[in-house]
Amino acid sequence: MSEKLIKPQTLKGFRDFLPSAALARERLIDTAKRVYRSYGYAPIDTPALEYTEILLGKGGDESDKQMFRFEDQGGRDVAMRFDLTVPFARFAAQHAQELGLPFKRYHVGTVWRGERPQKGRFREFVQCDFDTIGTDSAASDAETLLVIHDLLVALGIERFSIRVNHRGVLNGLLESLGVRDKSASVLRALDKLAKAGREAVIKEMVEIAGLTSDAAESILRFCARTGPPGEVLSEVATQLDGVEISRLGIQTLRGLFEAADAAGVPASRLRLDLAIARGLDYYTGTIYETFLDDLPAIGSVCSGGRYDNLAGLFTKLPLPGVGASLGVDRLLAAMEELGLVADGATPATVLMTQFEPNRLRDYIAAAARLRGRGIAVEVFPEAKNVGKQFKYADRKGHRLVIVAGSDEFAARTWQIKTLATGEQTTVADTELVDAVSQLLNPG
RNA sequence: GUGGCAUUAGCUCAGUUGGUUAGAGCGCCGGAUUGUGAUUCCGGAGGUCGCGGGUUCGAGUCCCGUAUGCCACCCCA
Numbered sequence: 001m002s003e004k005l006i007k008p009q010t011l012k013g014f015r016d017f018l019p020s021a022a023l024a025r026e027r028l029i030d031t032a033k034r035v036y037r038s039y040g041y042a043p044i045d046t047p048a049l050e051y052t053e054i055l056l057g058k059g060g061d062e063s064d065k066q067m068f069r070f071e072d073q074g075g076r077d078v079a080m081r082f083d084l085t086v087p088f089a090r091f092a093a094q095h096a097q098e099l100g101l102p103f104k105r106y107h108v109g110t111v112w113r114g115e116r117p118q119k120g121r122f123r124e125f126v127q128c129d130f131d132t133i134g135t136d137s138a139a140s141d142a143e144t145l146l147v148i149h150d151l152l153v154a155l156g157i158e159r160f161s162i163r164v165n166h167r168g169v170l171n172g173l174l175e176s177l178g179v180r181d182k183s184a185s186v187l188r189a190l191d192k193l194a195k196a197g198r199e200a201v202i203k204e205m206v207e208i209a210g211l212t213s214d215a216a217e218s219i220l221r222f223c224a225r226t227g228p229p230g231e232v233l234s235e236v237a238t239q240l241d242g243v244e245i246s247r248l249g250i251q252t253l254r255g256l257f258e259a260a261d262a263a264g265v266p267a268s269r270l271r272l273d274l275a276i277a278r279g280l281d282y283y284t285g286t287i288y289e290t291f292l293d294d295l296p297a298i299g300s301v302c303s304g305g306r307y308d309n310l311a312g313l314f315t316k317l318p319l320p321g322v323g324a325s326l327g328v329d330r331l332l333a334a335m336e337e338l339g340l341v342a343d344g345a346t347p348a349t350v351l352m353t354q355f356e357p358n359r360l361r362d363y364i365a366a367a368a369r370l371r372g373r374g375i376a377v378e379v380f381p382e383a384k385n386v387g388k389q390f391k392y393a394d395r396k397g398h399r400l401v402i403v404a405g406s407d408e409f410a411a412r413t414w415q416i417k418t419l420a421t422g423e424q425t426t427v428a429d430t431e432l433v434d435a436v437s438q439l440l441n442p443g
Numbered sequence: 444g445u446g447g448c449a450u451u452a453g454c455u456c457a458g459u460u461g462g463u464u465a466g467a468g469c470g471c472c473g474g475a476u477u478g479u480g481a482u483u484c485c486g487g488a489g490g491u492c493g494c495g496g497g498u499u500c501g502a503g504u505c506c507c508g509u510a511u512g513c514c515a516c517c518c519c520a
Contacts, residue, residue: 007494012511062518065444083520111520114444118513120520127520188518278519299519325518355478383477390480405478419480 013115013123019345025332028155029108032128032326035151036106039143041130042104048112056245058086058310060281066113080112083280084129084309084325086272092133092316092321101134103318119358120298120333131304131323133311138252140322141286141306142259142422148290148302148324149265156340157330159293160301163273166253166286167305169236170277172246173222176239177215185209187277189222194275198224223274229257232272252286283308288324292334301331338411344397348378349440351393355385355405362409366432373433375440394419400439402432 069079189204205216240246283305304324311319427435
C-alpha cells in the first residue's frame with residue numbers, strides 16, 4: 001500500500017467535537033430543553049434544506065450572501081437554513097390549522113452561514129430557539145425575557161446582562177424627526193454606539209445615513225439615556241407623546257420590566273438599551289440581546305425579538321411571533337474560555353474492571369444491576385492489568401472503580417475505589433448497588 | 444467580502460545575521476509494578492517545519508501564491 005493518504009481535515013468554520021466538548025454541548029442543550037419545557041414550549045423539527053425562495057430575502061442582504069445555496073439532484077434551487085426562525089415561520093404557515101394558536105415551540109438545530117470565522121463564530125453552529133406564534137400579546141414578549149433569564153441561570157451563568165429595546169420606540173423617534181425613511185442606515189450606525197463611541201456614530205449618521213448633525217445629535221441624546229428603566233421610559237413617553245407607533249413599544253417595554261420584577265429577576269441583569277437596534281431585518285418590535293459580563297467581546301449568546309410580519313410572507317393568516325435563540329456553540333466557546341466547562345470524556349460514572357477473564361459474566365451481571373438503578377457503568381473490555389484499567393478510568397473521568405478478583409469472589413464481596421480521594425472500601429455483593437449509589441450521591 | 448497577525452511533534456511553544464543529524468515541557472506508548480490511577484524513576488514512539496512555487500552553493504529562517512486559525516471591519520448565535 002503506497003497510495004497517498006488523504007489529509008484528514010474539516011472545512012473552514014466547521015468543527016469536530018471530541019467527547020469532552022460533545023458532552024458539554026449535550027448537557028447544555030439538555031438544560032435548555034428542560035427550561036423551555038417548563039414554560040410549555042413543545043419540540044418540533046424541520047429540514048436542514050429548504051427551497052431557496054423560502055429563505056431568500058428574509059434576513060436581509062447579508063444573510064442572502066452568506067447562504068449555502070446549490071442545485072439539488074433534481075434541479076431544484078435549494079439552500080441550507082441560516083437560522084431556525086425563518087423555517088419556523090414557514091412551518092407555522094404550513095401547519096397553523098393543525099397546531100392551534102397560539103403555538104409555542106422549541107427547536108434545537110444546526111444552522112449554516114458562510115461568513116468569516118472567528119472565536120465563537122463558525123460556519124456551522126447549533127441554535128436552541130424558542131418562539132410563540134399566533135399572538136401579539138405583550139405577555140409573550142415578557143415571557144420571552146423570563147425564559148432567557150431562566151435559561152442562563154440554569155446553565156450556571158451568573159453574570160450576564162439582557163439588553164432590551166423596541167423597534168417601535170426607535171422608529172417613532174425617527175418619525176418625529178422626519179427621517180423614518182433612513183431607518184435602516186441610521187439604526188445600523190446607532191448600534192455601534194457602545195463599540196465605536198459617540199463621535200464615530202454621529203459621523204456615520206451624517207456621512208452615510210445623510211442626517212443633519214442636529215438630527216444625529218438628538219438621536220444620540222435620546223438613546224444614550226441611562227437610569228432606572230421606569231424613569232427613562234417616562235421621559236421617552238413624554239418626548240414621543242404624539243407619536244403613535246412608539247406608544248405600543250413603550251407600553252410593551254414597561255410590561256417587560258414589570259414581569260421581570262414579578263418573577264424575581266434581579267434588576268442588575270436587565271437593561272433598557274435604546275441603542276440596540278440590530279437583529280435580522282424581520283424584527284418589528286421587542287429586541288433582546290444577552291451578553292456575558294465576563295466576556296462581552298464574544299457577542300450576544302442569546303438574541304431574539306418580535307417579528308409580526310415574517311409568516312405573512314407565507315400565509316394570509318395573521319401569525320405574529322416572538323422568541324429568541326440561544327447560540328449553543330458561541331456560549332460553549334465562551335464558557336470554555338472562562339474555564340466553566342468541566343472536562344471528562346465519558347458519561348459513565350463507574351468503571352467495572354475486568355480482572356479474572358473467566359468471571360466476565362459476574363462483572364456483566366453486577367454492571368447490569370447498577371444500570372438498573374440508573375447508574376452509568378462501563379465494563380472494561382479486556383482483562384489487562386488493573387493498573388492500566390485504573391489509568392483508563394482516571395483519564396476518562398470515571399468517579400468510581402470497582403474491582404473483584406479471586407479473593408473477593410471467594411468472599412462474595414467487591415472493592416470500590418473513589419478516584420478523587422483514593423479511598424477504597426469492601427462491600428458485600430448484596431450491598432453493591434446501595435454502596436455505589438451512596439458513594440455517588442452522599443446524603 | 445476588506446485589511447492585519449500567525450502556522451515547527453497529539454497540545455503549548457523555543458529555534459541565533461540563511462549553514463551538518465530541528466529541540467523542550469506536557470501528553471501518548473512500554474517498563475519498574477499480570478491486585479490499584481492521579482505522585483516517583485527508566486525507556487520508547489511521534490516532525491515531508493501547513494501546502495505549492497521562487498531566490499540561493501545551501502531555506503524552518505528570505506520572497507510570492509494558497510489553505511487554515513486568530514484579530515479588526517462588516518454582520519451576527
